[in-house]
Amino acid sequence: MDKYKLNDGVEIPSIGLGTWQSEKSDAYRATLAAIACGYRHIDTAYAYENEDAVGRAVKDCALSRDQIFIGTKLPSHIKSYDGAKEYLELSLKALGTDYVDLYMIHAPWPWIAPGTDCTEGNIEAFRAMIDMKAEGKIRTVGVSNFNGEQIDSIIAATGVTPSVNQIRFFIGNTQQPIYEYCQKKGILVEAYSPLATGKMGEVDKIGEMAAKYGVSFAKICIAYCLQKGTLPLPKSVTPARIAENFEVGVVISDEDIAVLDGIKGLFPRPYRS
Numbered sequence: 001m002d003k004y005k006l007n008d009g010v011e012i013p014s015i016g017l018g019t020w021q022s023e024k025s026d027a028y029r030a031t032l033a034a035i036a037c038g039y040r041h042i043d044t045a046y047a048y049e050n051e052d053a054v055g056r057a058v059k060d061c062a063l064s065r066d067q068i069f070i071g072t073k074l075p076s077h078i079k080s081y082d083g084a085k086e087y088l089e090l091s092l093k094a095l096g097t098d099y100v101d102l103y104m105i106h107a108p109w110p111w112i113a114p115g116t117d118c119t120e121g122n123i124e125a126f127r128a129m130i131d132m133k134a135e136g137k138i139r140t141v142g143v144s145n146f147n148g149e150q151i152d153s154i155i156a157a158t159g160v161t162p163s164v165n166q167i168r169f170f171i172g173n174t175q176q177p178i179y180e181y182c183q184k185k186g187i188l189v190e191a192y193s194p195l196a197t198g199k200m201g202e203v204d205k206i207g208e209m210a211a212k213y214g215v216s217f218a219k220i221c222i223a224y225c226l227q228k229g230t231l232p233l234p235k236s237v238t239p240a241r242i243a244e245n246f247e248v249g250v251v252i253s254d255e256d257i258a259v260l261d262g263i264k265g266l267f268p269r270p271y272r273s
């Protein structure tokens, strides 16, 4: 399956290129390389400071804007209606486009103050996003790093269920409570850090599984995310890896999925939801 259908009917390409920590010039080249080998979905954020480079690559590639799905994010410290409107405009300007395909609240609280109760601010920001969707500036609205309670409060206040929750999700760290909550609510989980920001290459059990299937550790990680019904966002600035990550070409057996499900507690990061 090369696309998922979101709860509002919007279709989203089932693998996206991650761009966190990609410098502008790398983000530009990586986006062009990704599109050339078949990616149709790029994940960025205002906070990554590379939206302009991603936008330039989308303009410079051989495809038209409507053939590429761009997801970006409202900075984590912006927790107001007007702030959300203002920062979307900044992202649109940087990307050089008049709409984004997916706009997400980057985190339920400012990264510098994890645990802060921003319920009202998240609701206000989300209301602005719904209005900007109605204006045609956003095709679908989502969140990132939210837990079930935080999503419930948005749904209760606005009547709109986010289409996506982008969370840290990889073998050995699948955040089961929020993963299951999203499955139940029809919210697509976007799996960020599907390679545990590259650290999965050090895990023996993943290496063994990769050897069994005759593929790289990265392909096992990405196939696992897809087989769990999530949308992996592997990041790379290396053309050969960008291609490798897209051409997954492996289906893990149910038995081996169960083995991978049994791996627990890899690379925890307790301060985020």
Ligand SMILES: NC(=O)c1ccc[n+]([C@@H]2O[C@H](COP(=O)([O-])OP(=O)(O)OC[C@H]3O[C@@H](n4cnc5c(N)ncnc54)[C@H](OP(=O)(O)O)[C@@H]3O)[C@@H](O)[C@H]2O)c1
Binding pocket: 017, 018, 019, 020, 021, 043, 044, 106, 144, 145, 166, 167, 191, 192, 193, 194, 195, 196, 197, 198, 199, 201, 216, 218, 219, 233, 234, 235, 236, 237, 238, 241, 242, 244, 245
């Ligand atoms: N919403 C959020 O709060 C949030 C947080 C984190 C990430 N994200 C999103 O999710 C994306 C992915 O997460 P991530 O950046 O943490 O990392 P990741 O995709 O889990 O791993 C990226 C790292 O693995 C390396 N790598 C990539 N493909 C490889 C391959 N085939 N073989 C060996 N090494 C490989 C990359 O190196 P090279 O680049 O040098 O090739 C890079 O060091 C981000 O870029 C971002 O778009 C979102």
